Amino acid sequence: MKSEKKMAKKGKSAREVAYYALISFEKEKRRLDDIVDELLGKFSLDSRQRRFLKNLTSGVVRHLNYLDWFIARLYKGKLKKMFIKTRVLLRMALYEILFMEAIPARATLFEYGELTRRLIDRKTTGLVNGILREFLRQKEKLDPQKEITDPVERLSVVYSFPQWLIRRWIGFWGTEETEALCKKLNEPPRFDLRIVRKNISPQKFKALLKEKKIAFKESPLFPDMVTVWDVQAVINAGWLDKGYCVVQDESARLPVAALEPQPGETILDVCAAPGGKFTQILEAVQPDGMAVALDVDLKRLKRVKQNANRLGLKGGLYVYADARHLPFKQSFDKILVDAPCSGQGVIRKHPDIKWRREFAELVEFSKLQQDILESAFDLLKLGGRLAYSTCTVDFLENENIVNELKEKKGRDFRMLNLSDRFPTFSAQGAIRTFPHQHDTDGSFCALIEKK
Structure with missing residues (x-):
């Protein structure tokens, strides 16, 4: 295998860097943010590619069990015996098809066919293409929410949480409340900003947000807090560096x-x-x-x-x-x-x-x-x-x-x-x-x- 140094010199696509991150996470179970940050220090990606990388890696990890359920249904062998590199590539491709609808499915199939051929071999490329094409044919018929009757297994698969944690939460709050919690935890995060009054007034900071056309919502609890959904725009504006605000949940x-x-x-x-x-x-x-x-x-x-x-x-x-x-x-x-x-x-x-x-x-x-x-x-x-x-x-x-x-x-x-x-x-x-x-x-x- 090529050394990381040589790979860094040649440059890699966001998908390939995401693959390295997810392989590392699978093996080491370290903080995903740390893994991604380390790789971003080795590979040169522009801001658009970085955002794609982070969305893809966090999305795959967020929906891990859900993605594996589809792979297990379509793979003729036992999922646990599937080569982990193959499974990671399939997870990534399925995540794009299911959750990144702006990317045409045919483009996803092509990209992951090429990626599998380059990272593994031609034989595995055929397996990956076959599973992905079969998924597209059966997509409307496959639904773990309807097929799984056991509540612990169903919530574990549909919302991708470990079963021990689902059992624990159901014991605390019941199935319905646990499902609502799991569903919310799988939504894209929002980001709250605490405005530092010492450096800028809340009114002036909100005016800056409007000027930059950054959507925000005022906090019902704290007049010096706002919620934004595009925190990267706030970072790019330099307001964190200037001490105008701090990212802090309400x-x-x-x-x-x-x-x-x-x-x-x-x-x-x-x-x-x-x-x-x-x-x-x-x-x-x-x-x-x-x-x-x-x-x-x-x-x-x-x-x-x-x-x-x-x-x-x-x-x-x-x-x-x-x-x-x-x-x-x-x-x-x-x-x-x-x-x-x-x-x-x-x-x-x-x-x-x-x-x-x-x-x-x-x-x-x-x-x-x-x-x-x-x-x-x-x-x-x-x-x-x-x-x-x-x-x-x-x-x-x-x-x-x-x-x-x-x-x-x-x-x-x-x-x-x-x-x-x-x-x-x-x-x-x-x-x-x-x-x-x-x-x-x-x-x-x-x-x-x-x-």
């Missing part, structure tokens, strides 16, 4: 809103990367307060500082440490614990998450979350407040963690009721957001006071 604003940081307060963010919430806190405690960002990943911590500097926010302290063993002797007025989690709530933006997680990891996350939360709680001043938040919808990582702390701390622990302040997202005194109910990422937040 749900991600809620933990800091619940914490209510005030000027002059000393506030610790114990899992600060990538910094969206920390920059909110840093801006709020100005001019005479102190905001401390802590993270266990030095590279990501440096990014937090870079993001704050880009927004023109000075005065933050940045500490490289493990949140389970906080290196402070002082106590804090308020603490944010935006804990590492399984990320089930952000699958719409990162569809690879559902294939990179197993139930055992949820148990590991819950232990880590318990340790971090207890460590942070011990650093609160009497009367101080702590916001515990995640971007997952699983009870094991949310309510269970808060209840564990309550049992350990007893009378020192008091959970504050957020229902009156955030009635739309109220869940037994905490905040819960769901993609299919609120059109946000899935998230959780509880506000705790130290008595």
Whole structure:
């Protein structure tokens, strides 16, 4: 096989780079964004090709089980025994036919015939062409939604989620609610922008969006937030670099809103990367307060500082440490614990998450979350407040963690009721957001006071 260096020199099509990305994901189960970014550093693609590449790779990963169901129906052998390179090419071609309707089917057949011949061999080209042509003949007859009767298997195939996760969600909310959640998580993501008032007024920023003809929707919750669907246009306009805005989901604003940081307060963010919430806190405690960002990943911590500097926010302290063993002797007025989690709530933006997680990891996350939360709680001043938040919808990582702390701390622990302040997202005194109910990422937040 040709070396990557030689391939980079010759240049490759977006489809071929997508193939390399999906093969790498299949073998390594690393973050898809990281894989794609690495390949974009090796191969020269223009902006249109890059967008096609990202749409194709994320789309195939988003609909993996669905695409495999069609392949299994049309392949005469056992799917598990099919050469993985062949299966990846078939997934890509079927995704284009099913979800990228602007591309004529005959063009897709030609492109993948050529790609298979170049990347594998002529014999496999015949197999790929045969399956794709048979799919086009039977397309209207094949429907897993109608053919599969078992609800777990049906939702797993139609919406492409692992069966263990479908079973878990059905156990929490039932089949109908789970299907609505899965359906929403498979929609193209929306992007929320937090306008940085220090650098530009919301009115002026919205005027810039109109001037550039970038469609947006105002947030019903925050006057300094808007939703856009073409975030690349915002990036191209240079507004992120100028510090006019930050890409941050509406749900991600809620933990800091619940914490209510005030000027002059000393506030610790114990899992600060990538910094969206920390920059909110840093801006709020100005001019005479102190905001401390802590993270266990030095590279990501440096990014937090870079993001704050880009927004023109000075005065933050940045500490490289493990949140389970906080290196402070002082106590804090308020603490944010935006804990590492399984990320089930952000699958719409990162569809690879559902294939990179197993139930055992949820148990590991819950232990880590318990340790971090207890460590942070011990650093609160009497009367101080702590916001515990995640971007997952699983009870094991949310309510269970808060209840564990309550049992350990007893009378020192008091959970504050957020229902009156955030009635739309109220869940037994905490905040819960769901993609299919609120059109946000899935998230959780509880506000705790130290008595």
